[in-house]
Amino acid sequence: MKKIAIVMPAYNSEEYIEKSFLNISNGISLFPQYKFTLFPIDDASIDDTYQAFLHWGEKFKLEIRPFKNHQNLGNAVTLKKTYQSIIDTDHDAFIKTDSDADFNQATVLEKLVPYIEGDKELVVGVRWRIFTPEENPHEYAWREEELKILREVFGIMGLDPPSTGSQFYKKDLLKELLSWPVVQMYDRRWSLDMLLDLLAVKLGKKFEIINIEDGAYDNSRRPKDKVDDQYNCDIEIISLLTGEHPKELSKLYNR
Numbered sequence: 001m002k003k004i005a006i007v008m009p010a011y012n013s014e015e016y017i018e019k020s021f022l023n024i025s026n027g028i029s030l031f032p033q034y035k036f037t038l039f040p041i042d043d044a045s046i047d048d049t050y051q052a053f054l055h056w057g058e059k060f061k062l063e064i065r066p067f068k069n070h071q072n073l074g075n076a077v078t079l080k081k082t083y084q085s086i087i088d089t090d091h092d093a094f095i096k097t098d099s100d101a102d103f104n105q106a107t108v109l110e111k112l113v114p115y116i117e118g119d120k121e122l123v124v125g126v127r128w129r130i131f132t133p134e135e136n137p138h139e140y141a142w143r144e145e146e147l148k149i150l151r152e153v154f155g156i157m158g159l160d161p162p163s164t165g166s167q168f169y170k171k172d173l174l175k176e177l178l179s180w181p182v183v184q185m186y187d188r189r190w191s192l193d194m195l196l197d198l199l200a201v202k203l204g205k206k207f208e209i210i211n212i213e214d215g216a217y218d219n220s221r222r223p224k225d226k227v228d229d230q231y232n233c234d235i236e237i238i239s240l241l242t243g244e245h246p247k248e249l250s251k252l253y254n255r
Contacts, residue, residue, distance in 0.1 A: 002116055003035045005091040006109075009078050010053075010099035011043040017052035020099050025060040027109030034113065037091065038064045040099065041082050044072040074189030076233075080178070087175050092116060094174055096193070098165040102127060103212055111212055112168040121173040121205045124197055125166030125212040126158060136219050142231040145252055149235075153242060153249075154201055158209045161194045161234050162227075166212055169196075173205055182240055191233040198241055228255075 006024060010017070021038075028036045038057065042050040050068050057064035067085075069078060079096065086094075093116045097108045108125055115123045133140040143160065150156045169177075177183055177196050186195055200207055232246075235253045239246045246253045 001033065001035050002093070003037070003091045004113065004116065005086060005089070005094045006036060006038045007079065007082055007086075007094060007096045008038065008040045008099050009043060009075055009082070009096075010040060010045065010049050011072070011075075012045045012047050012049060013099040014045070014047040014049045014052045016100050017049065018056050019101065020105055021056040021060050021062060023105035023107075024097075024109065025062060027106035027113075028062075030106075030110055031113050034116070036063065038062050039067065039082060039086060040064060041067040041078050042069065043074070043078045044069045076186065076188055076190055076192035076195075079192045080183070080186070083174060083178055087171070087178060092171055094167075094169045094171065096167040096169075102218070103165050107212055108166045111210060112166060115168050115208075116170075119206055120168075120208050121170045122197065122200045122207045123168040124159065124164050124193075124207075124209045125168070126160050126209055127163035127165060127212055127217075131217065135217065136222055136227070138224050139222055139227045142227060142252055145250055146231060146234055149238060149249055153238060154198060156201060156209075159197065161191065161197075162230060164193055164197070167193055167196070173200065176203075186237075186240075188233045188236065190230045191237055194234050195237045195240075198237060202241055 024038060040053045053064060053066040067082060095112050097103060097105050111125060112123055150159055177199055180199060183195060232253060235246045235250045238249055
């Protein structure tokens with residue numbers, strides 16, 4: 001029986017955990033031929049996120065191994081530390097999904113789990129939806145610029161980094177990516193997914209981008225400062241991998 005680890009970072013996510021864990025339980029039920037372990041990580045939340053892990057994990061009879069950071073480290077460092085701590089377990093593949101309501105985690109598992117039997121080493125699930133400039137003009141400008149850079153620099157179509165809340169990694173690939181100095185040294189708050197994705201592309205790994213339907217976009221959770229921080233991290237990652245200065249890559253960088 002192949003084993004799949006589900007990695008789920010969370011920060012102040014108490015209100016989402018019941019629905020997220022229910023979705024994960026529903027997704028797992030679609031694949032009785034595999035064994036799943038859920039690794040939820042509380043990034044030093046100030047609410048009861050960790051207790052919600054324990055309560056709803058027991059309620060939905062999930063096999064969980066929860067983590068709790070003693071201080072807030074940010075999404076990227078939290079993910080990296082978790083991957084590094086579990087990469088040598090006996091899991092064959094790793095799925096990362098978010099804890100909030102932007103994705104239906106059951107759909108994420110339904111879409112990503114079957115890749116454990118294929119030859120793809122990395123699969124990125126993109127929150128597929130129409131994104132209009134009226135929703136958030138500031139983010140729309142950033143998004144269009146970054147999509148253009150990814151097309152021109154990496155030849156990638158459809159990789160929309162802020163919408164890539166779900167990732168599938170075969171174990172050998174994730175272990176290889178974590179060994180690279182550029183990953184080991186990365187300590188920004190955002191965009192570890194982006195770094196791993198682009199590094200895999202640069203290394204010529206078997207890579208696919210798929211749509212995860214019905215993804216949500218909550219404009220209230222996308223203030224200007226957060227948008228700028230995330231996209232600046234993305235541009236810095238492209239700079240790390242190409243050697244070009246961030247300001248040469250993007251006119252929006254650190255404006």
